[in-house]
Amino acid sequence: MKRVVKNYLWVILSIMAIALLIVSQIVWVRQWMIRDKEIFETDLQQSLRSIVPFCLSREISKKGDANKQDFTLIPLDPSKLPPGAVIRGSFNTGEYQSNKNLGSFLVGAFAEELLQNNKIPLEPIDSLFRKEFVHYHGIKNYSMYLLKNDSVTREMHVGGKAAPALQDQDKGVTVNIPLGETGTYRYMAHIAFKPSVYMQRLRSTVILSAVAVILISLLMLYQLVQLKKRADLLAAHRQAVSGIVHDLKSPLAYVYTMLGIFEKNETVAEKKTMLHTAKMRIKYLSDKIGVLLTMVRNGTDILQINPEVFPFTLRCKEILKELQVVYGDKKISCTIEPETEVTVLADPVYFDGCVRNLLDNAIKYAGEEPEIKITAETPPGRVILSFTDNGKGMDEKEQKRVFSEFYRSDARSSLKDHGIGLAFVKQVVKAHKGKINIESSPGKGSTFTITLPQ
Numbered sequence: 001m002k003r004v005v006k007n008y009l010w011v012i013l014s015i016m017a018i019a020l021l022i023v024s025q026i027v028w029v030r031q032w033m034i035r036d037k038e039i040f041e042t043d044l045q046q047s048l049r050s051i052v053p054f055c056l057s058r059e060i061s062k063k064g065d066a067n068k069q070d071f072t073l074i075p076l077d078p079s080k081l082p083p084g085a086v087i088r089g090s091f092n093t094g095e096y097q098s099n100k101n102l103g104s105f106l107v108g109a110f111a112e113e114l115l116q117n118n119k120i121p122l123e124p125i126d127s128l129f130r131k132e133f134v135h136y137h138g139i140k141n142y143s144m145y146l147l148k149n150d151s152v153t154r155e156m157h158v159g160g161k162a163a164p165a166l167q168d169q170d171k172g173v174t175v176n177i178p179l180g181e182t183g184t185y186r187y188m189a190h191i192a193f194k195p196s197v198y199m200q201r202l203r204s205t206v207i208l209s210a211v212a213v214i215l216i217s218l219l220m221l222y223q224l225v226q227l228k229k230r231a232d233l234l235a236a237h238r239q240a241v242s243g244i245v246h247d248l249k250s251p252l253a254y255v256y257t258m259l260g261i262f263e264k265n266e267t268v269a270e271k272k273t274m275l276h277t278a279k280m281r282i283k284y285l286s287d288k289i290g291v292l293l294t295m296v297r298n299g300t301d302i303l304q305i306n307p308e309v310f311p312f313t314l315r316c317k318e319i320l321k322e323l324q325v326v327y328g329d330k331k332i333s334c335t336i337e338p339e340t341e342v343t344v345l346a347d348p349v350y351f352d353g354c355v356r357n358l359l360d361n362a363i364k365y366a367g368e369e370p371e372i373k374i375t376a377e378t379p380p381g382r383v384i385l386s387f388t389d390n391g392k393g394m395d396e397k398e399q400k401r402v403f404s405e406f407y408r409s410d411a412r413s414s415l416k417d418h419g420i421g422l423a424f425v426k427q428v429v430k431a432h433k434g435k436i437n438i439e440s441s442p443g444k445g446s447t448f449t450i451t452l453p454q
Contacts, residue, residue, distance in 0.1 A: 015220060018213050040135055040193050041173045047133045048175050052187050055124045056111045056179070112180040115153075120146060120179075122156045125187075135193065142172075142191035148184055256282045281322070287349060303350060303431040310346045312355070312385065313339075316374055319356050327363050327370075334372040342376040344383050345454050346432055354428040357421040358448055362389035366445075383454050388447040394440040402438065 114120050122144045130136055141159030145152050172192035179185040256279055263275040313336055320334055344351070363370045366389050373388040394402060403426040425448075429436045432452050440446035 015217055018216060022209050022213055037173070037193075040138070043135060044133070044173055044189075044191060045175055048129070048187075048189055049177055051128045051132060052125055052177050052179075055128060056114075056120065058124065059114060059120055060111060112182065112185075115146070115148075115180050115185045118146075118153050120154070122146065122154050126156060126158070138193045140192045140194045142189060145188045145190075146179075147186050147188060252282055252286050256286065284349075284352075303347075303427060305347045305350065305431045307345045307432070308348050310344045310348050310351055311341060312344045312376060313341045315352060315355060316359070319352075319359055320372075323359060323363055329368075330363060330366075331369045332363060332372070333370070334374065336374045336376075338376065342378065342383075344385070344452065346452065347428075350428045350431070354425045354450075357425050358387045361421060362387060362391065365389070365391040367391070378454070381454060383452050385450045385452075386447055387449075388445065390445040393442045393444045393446055394438070395442050399438050399440055403436075 111120065126144060133139075141157075143158070144156045146154040172190050175189045175191075177187040179187055259275055259279040259282065263272055263279060266272040266275055316336055320332070324332055359372065362372050366372075369390075371390040373386075375384075375386045375388075377384040403422050426436055429450055429452070434450060434452035436451075437449045438446060439449070
């Protein structure tokens with residue numbers, strides 16, 4: 001259950017991380033769009049403030065009154081001034097503007113009359129604007145106006161939807177340039193620009209990212225639903241297993257008691273030994289059931305390991321004797337190296353089950369004459385245990401899946417196998433901080449090697 005909750009948490013955190021990524025991209029694109037607009041507006045202001053006075057001066061030179069417009073500036077020669085003469089001049093600093101110069105002053109002075117007569121056309125300004133403005137290719141729509149106070153005297157719209165699109169002053173850049181001396185007239189341009197190719201790509205990236213977030217969110221939602229179903233199924237299975245295992249304890253206790261009575265009343269030594277062995281196996285099974293019930297009650301899948309000195313060689317021999325009874329129709333041969341006792345520091349309940357599973361598989365899948373070789377090596381700080389059989393073997397693909405839960409090498413086989421034995425073995429070895437490897441070839445048997453720290 002904890003694993004399911006953890007998966008839910010990871011899904012939620014993943015969705016939040018992706019959403020944060022998209023929001024950051026949107027903010028980033030927005031900042032770049034603001035920056036592009038500021039650069040565009042600055043260049044536009046500078047360009048039009050240069051183009052408009054130039055075009056006005058051209059119109060003045062063509063249409064103005066020559067008598068009024070011709071003038072000459074004659075600088076004073078200081079040598080010709082009488083002694084003690086003082087040159088005086090004045091100007092109004094309140095009228096100073098940084099973008100004013102002598103040329104623009106003269107244009108303003110002589111343009112007033114042409115503006116009064118509405119003789120200043122917009123076409124030359126537009127023509128020069130098209131040619132000189134470096135960002136003209138990025139313009140979507142624009143309009144130009146000559147205004148007297150707030151009344152339009154001339155106007156021009158460029159772009160199929162320029163007039164309606166530019167009615168909203170917030171959707172473009174507006175430039176106002178005063179004309180003449182009285183402040184009555186002004187030139188106004190309202191321009192909307194297209195996003196740059198770079199910005200268009202950024203927008204496309206954000207859109208694709210948004211689509212990806214939606215798809216990933218849907219997939220995660222599907223995974224959440226599947227996790228919920230799996231959690232409910234596992235809970236139901238856990239409850240069912242708990243009930244079944246608990247119900248097994250009563251008949252096992254009865255069998256244990258009866259075997260004890262038979263053992264006590266038996267007079268033949270050999271039979272007495274067999275009854276005692278059977279009674280100990282029932283007790284062993286009952287202890288395992290108790291451990292399993294404890295795990296179920298605690299709601300954990302983690303094995304609680306209590307390492308003790310485990311007589312590996314002795315237990316292998318005892319388990320083989322029991323399996324010879326189970327597989328009485330098979331001729332089993334087994335060698336153990338070394339023959340002297342090798343002890344292992346391991347949990348006696350879980351590791352015993354691990355050894356039993358490996359030996360049971362070695363006999364079950366080895367045909368009529370199983371041949372098993374068990375070796376134990378004890379290098380410093382660890383123990384290496386190997387189980388070799390002469391079974392059917394496995395290819396590389398099967399070796400990668402053999403430790404998976406519920407995996408069966410041959411689902412069509414008549415052998416009773418639920419696919420949990422080797423998965424349990426791996427879990428036990430992992431709980432002991434060890435590792436298990438397999439070496440196998442089809443038709444040449446398998447070798448399972450367990451390495452445990454000591």
